[in-house]
Amino acid sequence: MNHDAPRRHRSRDGAWPLVFLAPLMIGVIVFYFWPILATFLNSFSSFGPFGDRSFAGLENYRTMLTDSFIPRAVLNTAVYTAIVLLGIPIAVGVASLMNQKGLRLSRFYQVLFFLPAVSMPVAVALVWRMIFNQEFGVVNWALGLLGIEGPYWITSPWWALLAVSIVGLWASLPLAIIILSAGLQGIPSELYEAAQLDGAGSLQQFRSVTVPLLTPSIFFLSIITAINGFQLFDLLFAMMGQANPAMADTQSLVYLFYSEAFRQNDQGYASVIALLILLIIGVFTLLQFRMQRKWVHYE
Amino acid sequence: MSERKHRTVRPRRITHLVLMLGGLLMVFPFLWQLSMSLSTQAEVTSVPPTWLPSEPQWGNYPAVFEQVPFLNQFLTTVAVTVARVVGQLLLCALAGYAFARMTFPGKNVLFALVLSILMVPYQIYLIPQYDIIQELGWLNTVAGIAAPGIFSAFGTFLMRQHYMGMPRSLEEAARLDGASPWRTFWQIMFPLSGPALSAVAILTALASWNDLMWPLIVATYDDRTTLAVGLSTLQGQFTTDYPVMMAASFMAMLPLMILFIVLQRHVVAGLAHSGMKG
Numbered sequence: 001m002n003h004d005a006p007r008r009h010r011s012r013d014g015a016w017p018l019v020f021l022a023p024l025m026i027g028v029i030v031f032y033f034w035p036i037l038a039t040f041l042n043s044f045s046s047f048g049p050f051g052d053r054s055f056a057g058l059e060n061y062r063t064m065l066t067d068s069f070i071p072r073a074v075l076n077t078a079v080y081t082a083i084v085l086l087g088i089p090i091a092v093g094v095a096s097l098m099n100q101k102g103l104r105l106s107r108f109y110q111v112l113f114f115l116p117a118v119s120m121p122v123a124v125a126l127v128w129r130m131i132f133n134q135e136f137g138v139v140n141w142a143l144g145l146l147g148i149e150g151p152y153w154i155t156s157p158w159w160a161l162l163a164v165s166i167v168g169l170w171a172s173l174p175l176a177i178i179i180l181s182a183g184l185q186g187i188p189s190e191l192y193e194a195a196q197l198d199g200a201g202s203l204q205q206f207r208s209v210t211v212p213l214l215t216p217s218i219f220f221l222s223i224i225t226a227i228n229g230f231q232l233f234d235l236l237f238a239m240m241g242q243a244n245p246a247m248a249d250t251q252s253l254v255y256l257f258y259s260e261a262f263r264q265n266d267q268g269y270a271s272v273i274a275l276l277i278l279l280i281i282g283v284f285t286l287l288q289f290r291m292q293r294k295w296v297h298y299e
Numbered sequence: 300m301s302e303r304k305h306r307t308v309r310p311r312r313i314t315h316l317v318l319m320l321g322g323l324l325m326v327f328p329f330l331w332q333l334s335m336s337l338s339t340q341a342e343v344t345s346v347p348p349t350w351l352p353s354e355p356q357w358g359n360y361p362a363v364f365e366q367v368p369f370l371n372q373f374l375t376t377v378a379v380t381v382a383r384v385v386g387q388l389l390l391c392a393l394a395g396y397a398f399a400r401m402t403f404p405g406k407n408v409l410f411a412l413v414l415s416i417l418m419v420p421y422q423i424y425l426i427p428q429y430d431i432i433q434e435l436g437w438l439n440t441v442a443g444i445a446a447p448g449i450f451s452a453f454g455t456f457l458m459r460q461h462y463m464g465m466p467r468s469l470e471e472a473a474r475l476d477g478a479s480p481w482r483t484f485w486q487i488m489f490p491l492s493g494p495a496l497s498a499v500a501i502l503t504a505l506a507s508w509n510d511l512m513w514p515l516i517v518a519t520y521d522d523r524t525t526l527a528v529g530l531s532t533l534q535g536q537f538t539t540d541y542p543v544m545m546a547a548s549f550m551a552m553l554p555l556m557i558l559f560i561v562l563q564r565h566v567v568a569g570l571a572h573s574g575m576k577g
Binding site: 013016017018019020021023024025027028030031032033034035036038039042094097098100103105108109110111112113114115116117118119120121122123124125126127128130131135136138141170173174175178179182227230231233234237238254257258261262267270271273274275277278281282 | 419556
């Protein structure tokens with residue numbers, strides 16, 4: 001940070017910082033700072049049918065420990081996140097193919113791989129729901145060609161989770177490719193020339209130049225992909241539908257939060273789930289930062 | 300020589316094959332959606348699939364407007380998106396400038412506090428935000444759907460980064476002429492913020508247009524909610540009318556998609572920024 005002559009500025013800025021910051025800060029305090037505190041307080045409260053609240057101590061926390069939906073939701077969310085993370089190696093492959101020097105049609109490919117990034121998750125979820133339809137969906141038709149009888153994707157819990165995860169992976173690819181392309185463009189071409197002089201083939205160049213130099217981007221990408229994965233809601237909600245009987249066994253943590261908070265109107269318990277989500281994301285991100293020393297190469 | 304040429308041509312062919320097939324897989328849902336939206340119900344549910352309608356059913360599109368309050372939802376979505384984009388551009392630019400260029404007690408602590416918002420998953424905010432909107436009597440209004448999203452820590456961060464990187468000499472001259480910081484900002488700094496503003500605008504428009512959870516809880520009336528919410532509740536009601544559902548979902552995302560394909564380069568740059576959110 002450069003503060004050239006901070007003292008000189010202080011007197012001249014006067015009350016101006018207040019004028020510039022007040023509009024944002026009022027909203028930030030009302031809609032973000034206060035809610036953090038309120039959610040924390042809510043987690044110790046129980047709410048009556050008419051919104052009347054009373055102090056409940058640790059009751060909501062105790063409920064969570066015995067709620068069998070919680071471990072299932074954590075598991076579902078983890079499975080989804082793990083499958084979506086598999087998109088990163090795919091994206092590394094696609095991005096390095098796409099960013100070869102002088103590749104014709106590269107702009108065209110960019111548009112193709114980029115479309116899901118600007119599409120509405122709910123809208124594409126409805127299309128994917130059709131694609132995975134057990135009777136007339138394209139997936140089961142294709143499986144049928146191979147002599148396999150396709151499963152009931154949308155109504156059986158594990159298959160539904162797999163279907164939603166595949167769509168999540170598909171939807172996560174564009175951003176991954178964009179971030180990795182930026183990383184690839186930052187690799188100096190001399191390194192490839194040097195590797196070529198050493199007699200390295202293209203596969204070996206990929207392994208010993210591209211991948212190591214891309215690890216900072218991959219690390220960064222794995223963190224945001226995981227955080228986004230833990231936020232699974234839109235795709236699940238729109239692909240499964242609220243009335244789906246399989247939802248109880250397919251739901252993510254965020255869906256469980258939503259249904260407790262706004263369907264069951266149990267805001268106290270929902271606040272505990274929100275805090276659990278915060279805890280899981282925090283611990284996971286911390287672990288990833290700890291582990292980065294082992295595999296991320298910074299220049 | 301000829302052997303080496305051979306070696307470089309070969310992999311390229313495989314490259315194109317892989318990218319072409321992969322790309323097809325990426326756009327297949329959109330093409331399939333378009334095709335189904337112009338098909339009859341019988342064609343959509345046929346086995347094996349009918350890839351193209353024998354005769355395009357253009358009537359599926361007007362039917363959307365009869366079956367759901369699509370126009371209302373569209374206008375609501377546009378209004379919310381415009382409110383959020385304009386609001387964020389103004390507020391984030393102002394605050395970002397103050398954080399980058401002004402000196403006041405507690406600046407760094409305050410900025411760190413604002414950034415800490417980004418590290419907290421939004422479920423933490425959701426219930427109290429809902430309570431506030433309810434208290435204000437803003438449920439089922441554009442104001443209620445737009446309000447929390449107008450205030451953005453991430454947008455402020457991007458704008459601050461942008462102003463940190465601008466030469467100080469620009470505003471020094473204006474200040475020496477006796478212009479107030481307010482005038483200096485609006486006449487000199489804000490007009491020079493194009494790239495940063497476009498990144499904030501693109502990311503906000505995308506998030507706002509596609510947002511599901513927030514409008515789902517604060518706008519529960521069919522004719523006062525956004526397209527995303529309208530679509531997500533469609534399938535319960537119209538399980539039998541798939542082509543109309545496809546037409547509705549296609550129309551819902553078309554405006555933003557066209558806009559963003561036209562602005563492709565800016566969008567890619569903007570999305571590359573969004574990575575920093577983590």
